[in-house]
Amino acid sequence: MHWLRSRIDRHPRLALILGKAIFLAGSILIVGAVFARSGLVAVNTERAAAGQPAVRTLAEAYPQYPTWIVPEGPVGYSIAAALVLAGMALTVLAEQAARRGMPRGGAR
Structure with missing residues (x-):
């Protein structure tokens, strides 16, 4: 943990950007999964109305798209x-490091 804090202290701005990017990636995955789940429910509703068996995964419902992600x-x-939590932790640590590096007047 000490090596991480030392790297963040050396480059707080870069760590802040990286933390926000990791947080955003995890958030996009979760929101994408919610939309994919609703799409799967819609496909299964149509399949049930047609008398066909339900599909269980996105790969079965949408074989033409890369759904592995x-x-x-x-x-x-x-x-x-875990990506969301790691991004939040990195962002908080970077903000603390940036505040420690500021002069008393608040401006650099």
Whole structure:
């Protein structure tokens, strides 16, 4: 943990940008999964009305699209949540490092 704090202290602005990017990536994965789940429910509704069996995964419903990046199970959601938490932690540490590096007047 000490090596991470020392790197953040050396480059707080870069760490802040990286933390926000990681947070955004995890958030996009979670929101994308919510929309994908609603699309899967819509597909299954149409399939049930047609008397066909339900599909279980996005890959079955949309074989023409690369759906491997969308979290569908507990492992995928855990990875996305870990990205969100890591991004938040990095952002907070970078903001603290930036505040410590500022002069008393508040301006650089």
